[in-house]
Amino acid sequence: DGGITQSPKYLFRKEGQNVTLSCEQNLNHDAMYWYRQDPGQGLRLIYYSQIVNDFQKGDIAEGYSVSREKKESFPLTVTSAQKNPTAFYLCASSIAPGQGSDTQYFGPGTRLTVL
């Protein structure tokens, strides 16, 4: 998991603003994921991507968007349509989903606060 980086560590957003969270991995993993974590809750899947130029919605995709133009990068944009974006955001990657290598490794997270 040391090969996954997220930036920034802390992010403050004003209401009505879009913000983009960065996630980069140098593990040569095909699959990447974005999760949201709220206090006392488990991790909820926002979006995932199994391969470059392809991604799917998770359980709570509304108000978020992603892109996967490069294998090593999977940025998440939190749009103004997301009504309650204050949370801890975690990016993860795995070698190749659905092929017996499902282990996901997490980045250090970005804590987003709406002012």
Next chain:
Amino acid sequence: GENVEQHPSTLSVQEGDSAVIKCTYSDSASNYFPWYKQELGKRPQLIIDIRSNVGEKKDQRIAVTLNKTAKHFSLHITETQPEDSAVYFCAASGSYQLTFGKGTKLSVIP
């Protein structure tokens, strides 16, 4: 979709005692069950995992058991130490997604 229930939500044990955390899942197609440990403000870290073709797996003080018929799996930590204090998450995966339980906050009292 998959639903994972985790119990208890909080657990306090004396140092040296054992701790057990239990999870149930709903999708019989799930075949991969990892456990993650998360310290405050840090990333979740994989501590052990088990696949559906195995009933039990052990790594030093940590063990996981899986009952596919009953659709439940458990984490066992023996000889607990203060550094075991953290939040533990179970998860289940049948295809491309991991579904997580809501976590158990374990406190080991010295």
